Amino acid sequence: MASLSIFFPAFNEEAIIERTVHGALKAAQANGADYEVIVVDDGSADATAQIVTRLAQEDPHVRLVRHATNRGYGAALRTGFASATKDLVFFSDADGQFDLGELPATLELASASPVVAGYRIKRSDPWHRLFIARSYRLIVWLVFGLRVRDIDCAWKMLHRDALARVELESNGAFISSELLIKLKRAGVPLTQIGVHHYPRTTGVSKGATPMVILRTIRDIIRLRLGMPLAPRQPQEAGAAPR
Ligand SMILES: Nc1nc2c(ncn2[C@@H]2O[C@H](COP(=O)(O)OP(=O)(O)O)[C@@H](O)[C@H]2O)c(=O)[nH]1
Numbered sequence: 001m002a003s004l005s006i007f008f009p010a011f012n013e014e015a016i017i018e019r020t021v022h023g024a025l026k027a028a029q030a031n032g033a034d035y036e037v038i039v040v041d042d043g044s045a046d047a048t049a050q051i052v053t054r055l056a057q058e059d060p061h062v063r064l065v066r067h068a069t070n071r072g073y074g075a076a077l078r079t080g081f082a083s084a085t086k087d088l089v090f091f092s093d094a095d096g097q098f099d100l101g102e103l104p105a106t107l108e109l110a111s112a113s114p115v116v117a118g119y120r121i122k123r124s125d126p127w128h129r130l131f132i133a134r135s136y137r138l139i140v141w142l143v144f145g146l147r148v149r150d151i152d153c154a155w156k157m158l159h160r161d162a163l164a165r166v167e168l169e170s171n172g173a174f175i176s177s178e179l180l181i182k183l184k185r186a187g188v189p190l191t192q193i194g195v196h197h198y199p200r201t202t203g204v205s206k207g208a209t210p211m212v213i214l215r216t217i218r219d220i221i222r223l224r225l226g227m228p229l230a231p232r233q234p235q236e237a238g239a240a241p242r
């Protein structure tokens with residue numbers, strides 16, 4: 001059985017992070033003995049990091065990686081990828097919109113596919129988010145030729161060697177597109193799986209703020225033009241803000 005890293009980017013998720021980590025531990029245990037659950041705390045101002053510190057003391061499978069300041073979703077994913085040590089690397093959101101109990105089906109597909117990407121069977125987000133997502137999907141298809149069911153679905157499992165074939169740069173939400181575009185360019189096959197999606201019940205959604213959207217547009221233009229997406233800096237947890 002392949003060893004498994006599960007990680008979550010988390011920004012101010014104190015109300016739910018404990019439940020999320022426990023859900024991940026339960027799902028990982030069912031897969032085998034060799035696993036870790038990592039929370040990438042992206043400079044949260046609330047008690048997210050303190051809670052994960054306690055969880056890590058209670059269970060050595062849990063690990064906290066921390067950014068000193070808020071660097072963005074993409075930066076948090078890149079830190080998660082860099083911190084994960086196992087053969088299979090899985091990430092999802094920390095906010096409880098996905099059910100980690102659905103992990104076995106994804107693990108099964110991953111035994112035959114280097115990358116398994118989820119799509120939300122019925123996305124539980126406000127209508128304006130669905131509109132933004134549709135437009136974004138169309139743009140990414142037109143600009144990069146990438147056609148997947150649900151680019152931003154935070155439910156992706158990758159084999160370590162697939163991950164090693166791409167170098168990711170985005171610090172923002174564009175990271176999900178960047179990942180899939182670069183995997184496609186590298187010829188890595190992708191399998192998709194439907195997952196359920198639930199409304200956010202605690203905390204605040206930051207998925208499509210004006211700043212997130214502007215950063216995404218900038219990253220689309222830069223990747224299309226072959227420019228670096230972000231200034232080059234060592235990817236270390238707690239590194240200086242950019
Ligand atoms: N690391 C990091 N994570 C973030 C940031 N913004 C949101 N997240 C996390 O990314 C996940 C998805 O964010 P969310 O706000 O729920 O986006 P939505 O589901 O698209 O509305 C959650 O686990 C958040 O805690 C950020 O600036 N940095």
Ligand SMILES: [Mg+2]
Binds near residue numbers: 093095097200205207
């Ligand atoms: Mg969410």
